[in-house]
C-alpha cells in the first residue's frame with residue numbers, strides 16, 4: 308500500500324505549534340495589560356494617599372526628675388538628640404547639635420567637655436564655647452513638668468539662644484541668666 312500524501316494538509320505538529328504561539332501571544336498580551344493596569348492602580352493609590360513625612364515628635368517626655376543625677380546624662384543623645392544636665396539648682400536640656408555646622412558633639416566625662424568631631428569645637432557643660440569655630444553656645448530646650456504624671460516634658464523646637472560674650476575663656480553666657488523658665492526646672 309502506498310504511503311499517504313501529507314503535502315498540503317495540516318498535520319498535528321503544525322496545529323500544536325500554532326496553538327502554542329497563539330497562547331504565547333495571548334499570554335504576553337494579557338500580561339502586558341495587567342502590568343499596565345497595575346501601574347495605573349499604584350499611581351492612583353499614591354495620588355489618593357497623602358505623602359506623609361514621618362518625623363520624630365518635637366514635644367516628648369523623658370521620665371521623672373529623680374532619674375537624673377548631678378552632671379550630664381547622655382542616655383537620650385541618640386534617640387532624642389539631647390543631653391540632660393542637672394546642677395545643684397535644677398535641670399536643663401541641651402540639644403546635641405554643634406552650632407558650627409550641625410555635627411553631633413560627643414561628651415567626654417573625664418574632661419567635662421563636649422567635643423565636636425567635625426572641626427574641633429569644644430563646649431563646657433553649660434554649653435559655652437571654649438574652643439573651635441562654633442559661633443554660638445549650645446541650644447537649650449524648653450522644659451516643664453507634666454501636671455498629671457510629673458514627668459519632664461521637653462519642647463525641642465522652643466530653644467534658648469542668648470547672645471554670647473567673647474571672653475579670654477571663650478564665648479560665654481552668664482549662667483544664672485539662663486536658668487529661667489521655661490528653660491530651667493528648679494527641682
Ligand code: FES
Pocket residue numbers: 405406407408409410423424425426427428439440441
Ligand atoms: S560642625 Fe562642629 S565644629 Fe564644625
